[in-house]
Amino acid sequence: MQPPRSEPIYLDNNATTRAAPQVLEAMWPHFAEKYGNPSSLHQLGLDASDALGTARAQVAKLIGARSPERIVFTSGGTEGDQTALHAALRAHPKRRRIVTTTVEHSAVLEPLAELERDGVRVDRVNVNGDGELDLEALCAQIGDDCALVSVMWANNETGAVHDIARIARECRERGVWLHVDGVQACGKIAMQVDELGLDFVAVSAHKLHGPKGVGALYVGPRVEFAPLLRGGPQEHERRAGTENVPAIVGFGRAAQLASAWLADSDGARRVAQLRDRLERGLLERIPHCTVHAAAVARVPNTTNLRFDGVSGEAVVMMLSGDGICASTGAACASSRHRPSHVLMAMGLDAAQASSSVRFSLSRFTTEAEIERALEATPVAVAGLRTLAGSLAN
Ligand code: PLP
Numbered sequence: 001m002q003p004p005r006s007e008p009i010y011l012d013n014n015a016t017t018r019a020a021p022q023v024l025e026a027m028w029p030h031f032a033e034k035y036g037n038p039s040s041l042h043q044l045g046l047d048a049s050d051a052l053g054t055a056r057a058q059v060a061k062l063i064g065a066r067s068p069e070r071i072v073f074t075s076g077g078t079e080g081d082q083t084a085l086h087a088a089l090r091a092h093p094k095r096r097r098i099v100t101t102t103v104e105h106s107a108v109l110e111p112l113a114e115l116e117r118d119g120v121r122v123d124r125v126n127v128n129g130d131g132e133l134d135l136e137a138l139c140a141q142i143g144d145d146c147a148l149v150s151v152m153w154a155n156n157e158t159g160a161v162h163d164i165a166r167i168a169r170e171c172r173e174r175g176v177w178l179h180v181d182g183v184q185a186c187g188k189i190a191m192q193v194d195e196l197g198l199d200f201v202a203v204s205a206h207k208l209h210g211p212k213g214v215g216a217l218y219v220g221p222r223v224e225f226a227p228l229l230r231g232g233p234q235e236h237e238r239r240a241g242t243e244n245v246p247a248i249v250g251f252g253r254a255a256q257l258a259s260a261w262l263a264d265s266d267g268a269r270r271v272a273q274l275r276d277r278l279e280r281g282l283l284e285r286i287p288h289c290t291v292h293a294a295a296v297a298r299v300p301n302t303t304n305l306r307f308d309g310v311s312g313e314a315v316v317m318m319l320s321g322d323g324i325c326a327s328t329g330a331a332c333a334s335s336r337h338r339p340s341h342v343l344m345a346m347g348l349d350a351a352q353a354s355s356s357v358r359f360s361l362s363r364f365t366t367e368a369e370i371e372r373a374l375e376a377t378p379v380a381v382a383g384l385r386t387l388a389g390s391l392a393n
Pocket residue numbers: 014015075076077078079081105107152154155156181183184204205213215330331
């Protein structure tokens with residue numbers, strides 16, 4: 001028998017989070033006893049339908065949507081993003097242009113590349129070395145030939161937060177819809193989607209201590225919606241397929257917990273303090289180390305650092321051997337072993353981008369865990385530099 005493994009120190013919360021115990025507790029009855037189909041007319045169906053209504057209200061509250069009817073449950077952020085692109089092009093058959101940024105998640109960039117091959121013009125606005133979006137360039141691109149502007153709220157790799165309020169104003173003035181990939185912002189910073197006048201916002205439960213495979217798309221009041229998935233009346237004819245009730249219930253509970261966490265200003269402050277302590281400690285202990293996007297507003301849980309002269313992947317592997325989970329960037333890009341397009345867009349070369357490591361914390365992260373990461377990371381980097389005979393430690 002294998003000896004029991006001690007709990008990992010999990011600093012990869014932008015990849016996914018552990019489901020909160022209350023979330024699991026809320027989900028379980030919807031597998032075991034309350035397993036009805038929400039479209040059924042009998043009592044079990046009505047109970048399931050009520051549970052969806054509760055979750056819809058909980059998610060709406062978290063993102064600042066006054067009407068729960070604006071929420072369409074999806075299978076996650078990827079589906080929400082693609083539904084928004086699809087709906088915008090369907091609603092504006094004569095507008096064949098989409099404006100986006102160079103630092104979006106692949107859930108936006110890859111479908112856009114395919115649309116481009118089909119003749120849609122895609123303009124990608126760049127960021128500066130701090131990860132800050134060139135807003136003047138973005139505004140200059142927004143015109144009445146645009147079906148959609150698609151900008152992420154917070155970057156998954158660096159945590160940089162974009163000025164969604166300003167972008168929303170510019171889009172409204174020009175009569176262009178705005179889609180916001182809110183996957184990495186949701187549950188980390190306050191979102192007021194109605195107040196900002198957004199048209200679409202995609203969020204995902206597994207980034208905020210909910211289950212995987214469930215998310216939501218906020219659909220604003222001026223949108224003429226076109227479903228991506230057809231074949232059933234679910235979600236008020238906006239997303240066909242029997243709803244994943246246990247997961248949606250779990251998402252609702254996770255959203256409720258996140259709303260409470262955000263309302264308590266100490267919660268976010270504590271996570272930011274731990275992140276800053278990790279960042280400062282690594283800068284003090286590791287020469288030739290740089291924090292990316294340090295000069296701009298970031299979500300409180302994320303830091304992305306470059307350790308010159310070593311491979312970020314090797315650092316992640318060494319840390320994993322010490323029971324510490326970090327990452328080189330987006331989980332899907334990591335598995336493809338490509339240098340980060342986000343860091344390259346910020347002006348880094350491939351070697352620099354490949355020397356970077358992301359640590360992403362959660363409300364469950366403890367001081368002791370940060371101390372362990374502060375002990376282990378300098379040892380890993382120094383060891384790898386010695387092996388490579390590269391920079392002096
Ligand atoms: N958008 C961003 C910014 C993300 O970070 C992710 C996941 O990492 C996604 C979209 C995709 O979300 P999901 O995994 O729920 O499909």
